Amino acid sequence: MSKEIRDLYEERLGRYQATIALEKTDRMPVATGSNYFAEVYSGNTNQETIYDSEKWLKAEEIFIRDFPEVDVLRNNRIWAPLYDAVGCKTYKLPGRDLPSKTQFQFVEEEYMKADEYDILINDPVEFMMDRFLPRVLGDMAEPGSTRCRMAFLKGGMAQMMMAQVMRNRSIYLQEKLGMPQPMTGAFVAPFDVLADAMRGLRGILLDIYRQPDKVLEACDVIVHEIAHFALSTADPLKRYPIFVPTHKACFLSPKQFETFYWPSFKKTLEILINAGYTVRAYLEGDWGHHWHHFLELPKGKLILDIDNQGDIFKAYETLGKHQCLAGGIPDSMFILGTPQEMKERVKLLCETVGKEGGFIINGGCNIPYDTKPENYRAMIDAIIEYGTYDSSYKCKPKVAEPGSVEVEALNKQRMVTPWEKKLEELGNIMGEEDLIRRPWEMLESMGYNWMWQWVM
Template sequence: MFKSKEVEAAYNRRLGRYMAAIRMESVDRVPLAFNTCYYAEKNSGYNFQEILYDPEKWEDCEFKFAEKYPEVDTFRSNIAYAPTWDVLDYQLYRVPGREISPNSLQQFVESDWMKEDEYQQFIDDPVKYKMEVYFPRIFGEYKEKGSIRSYMAFLKSGFLQGIIGTINKSRASRLKYDYGFPGTTQSQLTAPFDILSDNYRGLRGIMRDMFKKQDEIIDACEKLMEINLNNCAALVDPKKQMPIFIATHKPCFMSPKQFDKFYWPTFYKGIMTMIEAGYTFRIFLEGNWEPHWDHLADFPKGTVLFDVDNEADIFKAKEAFGYKNCISGGIPTDMMILGTPDDIKERVKLLCETVGKDGGWIPQGGGHIPEDCKPENFQALIDAVNEYGRYTDGSAPMPEEAYNQDKKLELPSVKNVVTPWDMYRDDHGWKITGDEELIESNWNKLERMAYSWIIRS
């Protein structure tokens, strides 16, 4: 329940404005919808180690931000819960206060965690491959499989899956009901090629594989998308108000020919599967996507919000695909960090009069508000939007409750359990005397949770 009618009205105003902008519909003013906001964490009074390890501090920095900037419509931090990395000795991250400075963000470690001759093992049985080959490489506590420490690590990981879910639910609930802030996204769908490159082969490995392992890359991407669609569907907003998030990583390193062959087919197919079911997306185009912009206009109008990075030209992006779907960006990172409030106001005014003239634009830096943005520059951004970014004197549109509910999701059939219920039942020779469906539904729910954890890790 909302804290007050005023908070409820603020929530509806923010969500309605955000939804309408994504759908390329009329709004009262340019939305302030920041996809990631390290600025909030950096200016919270806590260091990154404190925020990553203490959920109360994590919540507090977001609540303080919500109180300080009521003009903002929605914002999303990019913070994780560090104990999830500690319990397994997860090799893919360097953690603030552990290996790196408490004041630093977590750092991703990319390497060839999967070897080039192991594609087929992964394609044939992803769970078996991960449990027997991949996990001993990326989880320090799993190197001695079958040891007490390895069992304890996986047991604690199970506990943490529930803990992090509770933390995120609490944060989202309080932001909504106490402060009137909707989320920016719900659920995510990562491009298969990015997963393969980021988590398995690394950039150097995948670049070689595009010459030596072409069929294997394509087959692995198709397998990953089948799995990811099911994982994504389990966490989407049932009202279809919140867009699904995607962060892209590797297209800026790919030629158009490579992109067309290895990246786009599964990426587009997966997104369109969800769009055809009535969902929308928020996609961060990391780096310079300009060589691939011709594809982005293929998405139906009003279905995707694209976060355009600083390496790209926001004015060209508007011409190439921003006429069809909403775009964000346009404020250089160096200006936000080193510029003056007057610089920011002048830039926002220009953007409001050009790319945002008829709607379909949200101000932002290169995918986020940089952590070292001057507070006076962030406030100048908000003030400039209020001064130059108003379209009408009316109210923000109300959020549509039954958005695209007539469209149904059809997913590829995949095995998303390790041990099917009937196999487990028969192994024990159980003759069920009561309601078997009641038992099976709970079994399958836990199996799917475990399967999802294995696939995502």
């Protein structure tokens, strides 16, 4: 990496990190979490982006060179061959199930039965292997079959290939283009694990009336499973926030939210924060009744994306001095508005919500596919004009202690075959035990966490 690119990378990352921490910056960052517009700006179809990693990276390079003021970039999050390798049913993909220029879609079904809570609670491995995965992954529909065993092999190899795609992409963007990531690693709230991929919205809304204690008990179990998954996928250098989309909170009353959603979500957030990370949360839908709960968490540890249905000004009144906020531009303005309308909206946001920093101008959790290039350019130009605080100030990245941190509230990572059992099978170890144990436990953890990615 040249000095020029390194300085650019550090300036961008430092600006982003300082904004999340509610600290001084030279200007407001251009730091969208999900920039779907960047996927199609180069002319790629949606199918090409998710299937061809070289075309995906080329699209990002074109976008960065045309919009160099952007501070962090994330667009696509899917490498489709992984989903094909196991016959994943929870997504319809462009070019496969949908027209090639269509966005991927999540398919919500009842993949967990109402009477299976005790299995999930008492033995998550049995539930995931014998119930959930055979229903969600079509190639594993017949456990024990040759096709099922092959799917596990392909799924593991595809996971490693996807990890390499993501790693190579991140290194290229950093070292060749000076571009950081807005987040690395992901999870969903424990209640959403149940309500998205397991029971579905209809099922979970019935369960909170018919068997509320089971829902709460399952959420408490999922806290530790999903926290380990998040930490296994996070940036080991702790430069970037961990991502969490929130899906079902907007369907809950304040009382339901406080009972079923928030306690386990808060526990998960606290575990990740205590492990040394920040978190970027997409507050999808209208979270207006729930915003105040984020005051219960440490200051400057979250970036909260306010969706189109939320009121960015009211969110600022509640949270603006405590957590970083993002949003403020309706998706319709990117698609149907004019550059002048965009400029006026950005000016208003900079003079109100963003006047003291700790704010990132964005759409409703994303920049839409159908954004007009001239409107996106107008947004950036207006941010530079109205969102500059002190152009002489130089932003530098934060230095975090790399490596894992033991968090008292987090249960030990589950393993299908713990080292103690493997050691008993091996008998007398002739050499240094730790040299055998460490890779064994690493691979056990990787395999275990692989199961949980399918709830995303």
